[in-house]
Amino acid sequence: MTFALKKLFLNIGIFSAAMPAMMLGASSAIAQTDYPARPITMVVGYAAGGATDILARLIAKSISEELKQTVIVENRAGANSNIGAEYVSRAKNDGYTLYVGTIANTINKALYKDLRYDFMKDFEPVGMMATISNVLVVNPKRPFKTVDEYIDYARKNPGDLTCASSGIGSSIHMSCELFKIQTGTNILHVPYRGSGPAVADLLGGQVDSMFDNLPSSLAHIKAGTLRPIATTTANRVDALPDTPTFAEKGVKDFLVQSWFGINAPAGTPASIIQTLNQALNDALKKPEVIKAYQTNGFTAPPPPNSPESFRQYAQSEVDKWALVVEKANIKAN
Known part of the structure; x- marks a missing residue:
């Protein structure tokens, strides 16, 4: 076999060995270009x-x-x-x-x-x-209508007032815990697997209150089946212009977004x-x-x-x- 022929076969071998990697790279590039294809x-x-x-x-x-x-x-x-x-x-x-x-x-x-x-x-x-803002909502059958009344009830009935959440560590739960720290109250936290089940029990009276994400409670607030007490942002939210913030009501440094x-x-x-x-x-x-x-x-x-x-x-x-x-x-x- 001549030197030229050997070189030709060698080059063919190298090209053949490299083809799978080349094809994989090309396939990946095409996949990204076509994204999303499914x-x-x-x-x-x-x-x-x-x-x-x-x-x-x-x-x-x-x-x-x-x-x-x-x-x-x-x-x-x-x-x-x-x-x-x-x-x-x-x-x-x-x-x-x-x-x-x-x-x-x-x-x-x-x-x-x-x-x-x-x-x-x-x-x-x-x-x-x-x-979004969180909003403290309560079952309207409960006696409190303002931040002061909610705090007063919690202090007079330690451990009796319940606060639902979508789960341990959620912003809803953390809002409740921070509120307890800021106000020196003893409120029982009740965790659920999501806001939906928590709101359902709040509507049914199984729990008293919830620092809910605004969207999941808004329809119930507008329907009058949940009572809003205050929101957790620095300013009032457009969707609830008549609901005060906690800062307005004297609970300072209590901001959750x-x-x-x-x-x-x-x-x-x-x-x-x-x-x-x-x-x-x-x-x-x-x-x-x-x-x-x-x-x-x-x-x-x-x-x-x-x-x-x-x-x-x-x-x-x-x-x-x-x-x-x-x-x-x-x-x-």
């Missing part, structure tokens, strides 16, 4: 009916329209959203399984000592969806993250979304609402709630 699943860590679920379904519908692909909302409730978060953290990082992160995930990082995921390391932030965002498993390609971020921000500009936010008490995030700005915000929340968990001496396990 339905996307957006996992919510709470039961249906709560604020997280309400918002996720609204945004999923709009993102679906933007991407021309179905976006399915899947509820995986339990352990204050940790079950859903862990599930998505282990999912394939191809952009087809997403997670609706909330304030609870940044609280959980300090609250749970045996988490099997790290919210800041195991997820890629896509963007913020909304923020719940938030919601979209996250993907760590390692999801930047091009996919950018596609999702653009779809999210375009969805937030839709007239029907703007109207729904006004109706349900959601506030859209300020621009540019980038993945990086969301990452920075989430880290600041991790730091903030670590201090609160320590001060309140709250333990989940």
Whole structure:
């Protein structure tokens, strides 16, 4: 065999060996370019009916329209959203399984000592969806109508007044615990697997009160089946202009703002993250979304609402709630 012929066969061998890797790279690039080529699943860590679920379904519908692909909302409730978060953290990082992160995930990082995921390391932030106020709502059959009356009743009946939440460590629970610290009251916390079941028992009289996320209680407030006492944000919310803030009523330094965002498993390609971020921000500009936010008490995030700005915000929340968990001496396990 001549030297030229040997060289030809050698080159053919090298090319053949390299082909699988080349084809894999090309396939990956095509997959990212064609994204999304099939339905996307957006996992919510709470039961249906709560604020997280309400918002996720609204945004999923709009993102679906933007991407021309179905976006399915899947509820995986339990352990204050940790079950859903862990599930998505282990999912394939191809952009087809997403997670609706909330304030609870940044609280959980300090609250749970045996988490099997790290919210800041195991997820890629896509963007913020909304923020909302919490509102103290009570069963209208109970005798208190104002902040002062609620505090007075709690002090005169220590341990008798109950405060429901969507789960241990949720912003609803933390609002109750911070309120107890600020006012020196003894209120019994009753955790549920989501806001929906908690509100149902509040309506039925099984529990007395709840520092609920505004959207899941708003319809009941308007119907008169729940009585609003005060909101947890610095200013009154547009959806409840006649309901005062706790600050107005003398409970100072008691501010809680719940938030919601979209996250993907760590390692999801930047091009996919950018596609999702653009779809999210375009969805937030839709007239029907703007109207729904006004109706349900959601506030859209300020621009540019980038993945990086969301990452920075989430880290600041991790730091903030670590201090609160320590001060309140709250333990989940």
